[in-house]
Amino acid sequence: MIVNRTLAQVLSVAFHPLLLxxxxxxxxxxxxxxxxxxxxxxxxxxxxxxxxxTTFILPGAAAYSMVRLGHxxxxxxxKREQRGLPLLFTGACxxxxxxxxxxxxxxDALFYFVMGIIAxxxxxxxxxxxxxxxxxxxxxxxxxxxxxxxxxWLAPEARMVTPVAIGIMLSGAVLTARLSLHAHTPAQVYxxxxxxxxxPIAAALSGL
Numbered sequence: 001m002i003v004n005r006t007l008a009q010v011l012s013v014a015f016h017p018l019l020l021x022x023x024x025x026x027x028x029x030x031x032x033x034x035x036x037x038x039x040x041x042x043x044x045x046x047x048x049x050x051x052x053x054t055t056f057i058l059p060g061a062a063a064y065s066m067v068r069l070g071h072x073x074x075x076x077x078x079k080r081e082q083r084g085l086p087l088l089f090t091g092a093c094x095x096x097x098x099x100x101x102x103x104x105x106x107x108d109a110l111f112y113f114v115m116g117i118i119a120x121x122x123x124x125x126x127x128x129x130x131x132x133x134x135x136x137x138x139x140x141x142x143x144x145x146x147x148x149x150x151x152x153w154l155a156p157e158a159r160m161v162t163p164v165a166i167g168i169m170l171s172g173a174v175l176t177a178r179l180s181l182h183a184h185t186p187a188q189v190y191x192x193x194x195x196x197x198x199x200p201i202a203a204a205l206s207g208l
Contacts, residue, residue, distance in 0.1 A: 018090070121196055
């Protein structure tokens with residue numbers, strides 16, 4: 001277990017759930033071979049910039065505003081009771097992003113699928129958080145890993161073995177960091193990771 005609190009905090013910030021969509025789309029846009037995507041390489045930064053703005057800047061700014069207005073004690077949302085509104089707003093931002101990716105014919109259908117799964121994971125976190133303080137970091141890491149596994153299955157030529165291996169190692173590090181910081185119980189961390197992992201796999205198997 002990570003005993004260095006500073007390292008645990010760095011991992012928690014670097015792999016904050018709001019940043020994970022940007023990381024995942026960076027892998028899709030710039031790691032997967034050109035043969036798997038129709039979007040021209042020179043304009044892929046537009047998609048990544050949109051993802052960063054709608055999945056990190058907007059929800060982050062909203063959470064900060066809620067802190068300033070007194071609706072949240074801090075942007076860390078340590079209290080389960082205060083997680084509802086920020087998660088609902090974030091889920092709405094993610095759902096709108098998925099819609100924008102779906103309605104534009106120039107974007108690959110894969111973008112909509114991935115963003116739709118990410119949005120679903122946020123709403124799942126919201127629903128569970130109404131009753132229990134599940135780890136959003138763990139759901140995010142599990143969901144990211146699950147999506148990488150699905151991409152490896154759907155496009156074997158993409159050779160996602162390296163990203164999957166890195167995802168496994170980072171998931172272990174982030175989950176350990178959350179436990180080291182006593183931000184969650186082991187049950188909250190493991191339940192979050194398993195839930196996040198199974199969501200994209202179940203969606204892919206159901207043909208969504």
